[in-house]
Amino acid sequence: MNILRGAAIVGQSGGPTSVINASAYGVIRTALNSPHITNVYGAANGIRGVLDDVLYDMGQEDAYELSLLLHTPSSALGSCRYKLKPSEVDDTDYRRILEIFQKYDVRYFFYNGGNDSMDTCNKISKYLQKAGYDCRVIGVPKTVDNDLWGTDHCPGFASAAKYIVTSLMELYLDARVYDTPMICIVEIMGRHAGWLTAAASVASLAGCGPDLVYLPEVPFDVTKFLNDVERVYKATGKVLVAVSEGVADAGGKLIAEYGAEDAPVDSFGHKQLGGLAATLGNMVRDRLGTVKLRGIELSLLQRCAAHCASETDVQESFLAGKTAVESAVSGITDKMVAFARRYDENGQYVCDMVLLDLANVANTEKKVPREWINAEGNGLLSNFADYLLPLIQGEPQLARENGLPRFARLKKIRAKA
């Protein structure tokens, strides 16, 4: 084993999930226990905390509070959406990062995020190598969108999916309580990949699923959509639709922007979407006339519902963080922890931790395979349920106080070099 002694930094980046803190806890707990890691620092708001020299000393946190991270949603250290320029274009940030790493003798860098964050990891690692600074960099994936390349699934996805399946089942029962017609359109996260919206379809296994499911993987045809809704409406009087925020027509135009003002854009150039359910609802009213219609946007609720997380996801997310540290300590760098699925001799689902080259995963998007979507493009086939079900097993037992979830409260004591 190639021993490297020094401090570690863990950072969280991108949109939060129900279990990103479980991964952070996997990193922090394992790093604190490692004889080779001298200090464990949490970067405030991801890479911004490194640039701004705002690091928290994780060694001064109470062990019980840290353990509560396992079931605490959102990013306890704070997150960011800061995108590093290529170092060839502008190396200011990279020089600053190196300076801070040298100041704190940081030899391990663990970064927990999605596509953009793996790109950040990769760029930092390459720069440090070129600068001759010995530092091991491992990415820990997270994204409710489940769109990272090379991993069977992403930490955070299954918990959001479980919340969505559960909520769709409940909405299904609620929406058909009266003997009068009702159309309910549920808007679900997913700009380019429809994994979360596909999850809604699994409610059908319990007989409480949406009638129609639309993913961004299939070009959205407004006329076909209205025909679909009208057909179900005329047959049963009740229509439950699950639709991805990112559905777009064959020309690539977002349906959410039909007739809407141009949505603002975030610093990564992503459109800040919203209001798709209302847009579709208006189209349905134009077609069907007066009809009881509900548009429901699951919004932030779906990505932070720790109370309805998948315990499988929680445990795998923790393990991803732990594996990142163990791999780095053993000499590995420039990798992202990924999940490989297999079934054991009893047919039981097993999730193996594997390592992928950062350079390969960064900025590559994984979509729902077309062959898992029905020919009409308005529902999922059973392959998808086979894929999802093992991931959403197990209910978390949240610590409680006053009957409310007891989430972690970190002291966040500023680190001294």
Add this chain to the structure above:
Amino acid sequence: MNILRGAAIVGQSGGPTSVINASAYGVIRTALNSPHITNVYGAANGIRGVLDDVLYDMGQEDAYELSLLLHTPSSALGSCRYKLKPSEVDDTDYRRILEIFQKYDVRYFFYNGGNDSMDTCNKISKYLQKAGYDCRVIGVPKTVDNDLWGTDHCPGFASAAKYIVTSLMELYLDARVYDTPMICIVEIMGRHAGWLTAAASVASLAGCGPDLVYLPEVPFDVTKFLNDVERVYKATGKVLVAVSEGVADAGGKLIAEYGAEDAPVDSFGHKQLGGLAATLGNMVRDRLGTVKLRGIELSLLQRCAAHCASETDVQESFLAGKTAVESAVSGITDKMVAFARRYDENGQYVCDMVLLDLANVANTEKKVPREWINAEGNGLLSNFADYLLPLIQGEPQLARENGLPRFARLKKIRAKA
């Protein structure tokens, strides 16, 4: 004991809740076990099922499936919003009800609903008495709105409240994940009474509460609201607002209708509201300029989230149904089951079942006491948390299949007279 032999009808009416089926199960199970009740019928879609002669024979249901009703959200028998005219004006419906009751020898009528349903109960009972038809009528309350007069709280309220507190805590953590400003406005059910919105305030006990809470009990002043938001925004950069759908200005005009097209009206003359969060968001943008803003409507999710119900509410709701049957069998009629709160010698919360005159509860609304709301009208005082906390204790253990909640599936076999 004044013994009356005959069949029983149970009906569900008004908006569903997470636990209305727990009350139905309390009625059905107890009635099936009673030696005096010959048959137990479930009315399809409340009183409409009686008028249309669509009754289900509960005796033919599987006992295990019936037991799953305890944790199955929405109204398993179907609901309605049908309002009976006063019998003096038009007695057609009443004559039909009497006809059906005679056809099936119905001597017990249990109706599970809110204000309007207690009014229905009361009218039917009075008519049957006048007609000389011996039938015992007991109302079982339910409403997420918690606005029924004379009861400490209503079945269904605490579960919705628990979902709201939990979701607000999670949203609080999510909404402050970035080091950039963010305003999040959460719209919560409650047309005239702010009980559910008030529940959001209890998240503050865990340090994750909304900054500002607005109930319909206090006239909503747009300028004051914008000043409040601006103050918090300038101090912290993060604002979490919880607001009732029904907030109205001093002139009684709904804020949701400011600049909105006239909302449609349901058969009770209630406005079908929605879009308040968006309306307020636009006002905030006008005041503060470009700012990251999320409007989140908890919509139907809050009233059907059985996965996040209060087990205390589940058990009390069951007991309300059970008490209704036991009371009727013992000779009581024309009452609504209500909850009286006391604290035992150890200071433990106890919920006693009491009976109120139907005539008194019907159509009387109970609001959040003004003295539980702060002077500024933008937050709750500790009296409210003292009131709410005992009601939201305990987590339900849902039956599961494929890792998904296993909700009751009734056969709904049509009854024969």
